[in-house]
């Protein structure tokens with residue numbers, strides 16, 4: 221431990237989760253040092269593409285409800301501290317066949333956890349969310365506390381706050397290895413070896429580069445994203461239009477954006493990649509054709525040919541939950557990785573828990589289900 225009785229802590233990867241961890245450590249006056257291969261706010265990792273969905277009523281299970289509650293408090297705090305608008309509380313609608321399991325799952329969670337949820341009748345849905353017209357037999361539920369997060373500026377805001385509070389960030393400094401030395405750890409870069417009491421490893425879709433991370437149940441995949449322009453001014457507004465999850469056929473997420481909407485098709489060929497630098501940047505023509513048809517079917521307010529496409533990398537575990545905690549019996553390492561397509565909304569609380577685990581070895585949150593060494597069932 222350092223002479224001040226506070227451990228020295230390194231954060232490897234100042235992306236979605238790492239930037240939040242660094243901010244939390246700096247708030248507590250810890251001597252914290254971040255390393256990133258690029259610079260916080262870049263779009264080569266899992267956080268690129270301008271928008272992310274936050275839901276208060278998560279389909280993935282009730283264990284996420286308290287985590288999301290705390291995450292929302294921290295999003296607010298980061299907005300207040302940084303002065304940047306990071307979250308638009310537009311609500312999140314789930315749209316699809318009335319009996320679809322995806323709609324029922326949201327309703328079940330909301331009821332069990334006493335979360336607000338509104339079923340919108342057809343006329344009400346058409347009035348309040350004209351961007352997502354209901355087809356015959358379809359229904360819409362609104363999670364009023366959900367909304368749209370702005371990923372790149374959020375990472376930048378957390379990193380900037382951390383630096384303002386005394387953290388140091390080594391930009392454009394790839395870490396080539398992290399060694400577990402028992403009661404401390406070593407971070408290796410091309411500039412040399414640096415020892416820390418604790419190291420938080422948050423490398424996102426680059427996690428295969430770190431043998432200390434148990435990655436046998438993890439797949440790193442490409443995710444295709446497409447943008448479509450609005451036909452009518454005043455629709456698909458990021459500040460006002462709810463973010464949407466479409467279930468059934470076609471299934472996709474939809475975030476309003478500067479020119480219209482961004483779509484992430486749910487059914488897509490999530491080709492495996494080794495690490496993001498090997499990511500094919502083109503969205504295949506058949507994927508574009510399927511997305512075009514889907515937009516024509518369910519979002520007539522958009523021009524159906526995409527104006528922009530992009531691909532990003534994300535790390536997925538077999539059971540769809542991320543990894544947060546110490547690997548094996550390690551005292552010095554905390555892993556925060558593989559958040560499987562839903563980690564951004566949780567990033568502030570994942571950062572807070574990572575910082576707690578690094579400083580004290582414990583957390584008040586129930587995150588046993590995220591243990592890096594758990595047996596996973598896909």
Ligand SMILES: Cc1cc2nc3c(=O)[nH]c(=O)nc-3n(C[C@H](O)[C@H](O)[C@H](O)COP(=O)(O)OP(=O)(O)OC[C@H]3O[C@@H](n4cnc5c(N)ncnc54)[C@H](O)[C@@H]3O)c2cc1C
Nearest residue numbers: 233235236237256257265266273395424426562563564565
């Ligand atoms: C297209 C897409 C849509 C998504 N939609 C949603 C959504 O709507 N809602 C939601 O909650 N989640 C969503 N997710 C998931 C969410 O974005 C991710 O779970 C989250 O961003 C992962 O954060 P991370 O910190 O693990 O990774 P990242 O944000 O990628 O951060 C990893 C960082 O580590 C750095 N790094 C890696 N290796 C090294 C090294 N060797 N040395 C130094 N630095 C290194 C990288 O440069 C990077 O900055 C989506 C993901 C994708 C790809």
